[in-house]
Amino acid sequence: MILVLRALGVGDLATAVPALRALRAAHPDRQLVLAAPAWLGPLVELVGGVDRLLPTDGLDRLDRPAGRVELAVNLHGRGPLSHRLLAAAHPGRLFAFANAEASHVDGPDWDDDEHEVSRWCRLLGWYGVPADPTDLDLRRPGPVPAVSGVTVLHPGSKEPAKRWPADRFVALARELTGRGHRVVLTGSASERAVVARIAYQAGLPAAAVLAGRTDLAQFAALIAGARLVVSGDTGAAHLATGYRTPSVVLFGPVPPARWGPPPERRRHLALWAGARARPEWDGVGVHPALVDLGVAEVLAAVDEVEQAVRVDRAVAA
Missing domain, CATH: 3.40.50.2000 (Glycogen Phosphorylase B;)
Structure with a gap:
């Protein structure tokens, strides 16, 4: 064994x-x-x-x-x-x-x-056991009921330092909805109230709030079938990598060089402002590197990964 x-x-x-x-x-x-x-x-x-x-x-x-x-x-x-x-x-x-x-x-x-x-x-x-670090793809989930083709925004994290400000998720949801994305918001049951406020302020219907309403298998199926995932450095981002679902991942206290998606995969883009000048962090609240990431920067990253998808499709056609 x-x-x-x-x-x-x-x-x-x-x-x-x-x-x-x-x-x-x-x-x-x-x-x-x-x-x-x-x-x-x-x-x-x-x-x-x-x-x-x-x-x-x-x-x-x-x-x-x-x-x-x-x-x-x-x-x-x-x-x-x-x-x-x-x-x-x-x-x-x-x-x-x-x-x-x-x-x-x-x-x-x-x-x-x-x-x-x-x-x-x-x-x-x-120890003499060869391992391929690019072998990250996950098996597709079985017939688990899930919405497909949606854009998943995942605002939460177990660590407060990794939570991009909620008002920016509001602005991002509004902008993406205006561009034709069907936006849903995910998270744990304990994050449902915060996620519901983001949805309300963004003008999204109550049905768009999936926080606390999916088990792990359903969540994996949702990510696997999504159009796009925007998340902090959390499990949602790693599932997007495992399913090659286009993603924009927002990093704060830990740089993407340690936990980010493979840089050679153009459908996954990590954003990190850690190299910029920023105030010292006292360990409380959102990390300054996340605070430094604006909505416009995230939207530009969304454009970049979606362009990568279009190029991939054109090459495969």
Whole structure:
């Protein structure tokens, strides 16, 4: 059995797809068990290659799976807690970044500035398992009811620093609607009130508010069939990358060089004002790099990715 730890969120799982597929290809006859939150189950199905999900929330506890763990792979972090959690399963071997505190020196050094996708591919490569960082495409969802052809605006984020100001989403929704986009707004159930206010102020109907009304499978289907996604650095952006849905991703505290879409994919454009002069941030509220992004700049990015789509279609015709 191969036990892989990645007990995080949607974007975290999406960025680990190349590494998971590399492990599947390297060990086709071994059961691959992924330790991740149970609610990610529908997305795990869309990754493919994972035989079983071991429900795991964070690093408080890891239930030991039945059977012998021949290989444990830490795709969660640099350790020591995650290393020790996997070591408690008594694996025959552990693939992980070097961490002296966890008494694990058999691994490469961690690089804080590395892109999240490349990080895990490099880890496996160090152990002789080749991984393709471009292998990010997700399986298409099954027949899950979802609106198609819409423009998805995703204003929310678990981290306040990553939330582009709501009034700018209002202005963006108005402008895109005027251009003929069918705009819907997504988010979690806890974000529904904020999203509903954005929709109301933008003149959108109540039916455009999908926050809290889709489960993960439906949300993935919505992104897969969308015309465009505009989002902060969240799971929605990573799903758009996985489905090659045109997207504009707004970055704040973390630069796109670490979490952004592949730069060679013209349908995905990351915006980051981090290189501009800006006031020091006290860690409260929206990050200044996001505040520096105006509506006009986002609309220009929308034009650019939609032009890329038109070119791709013309070439394919």
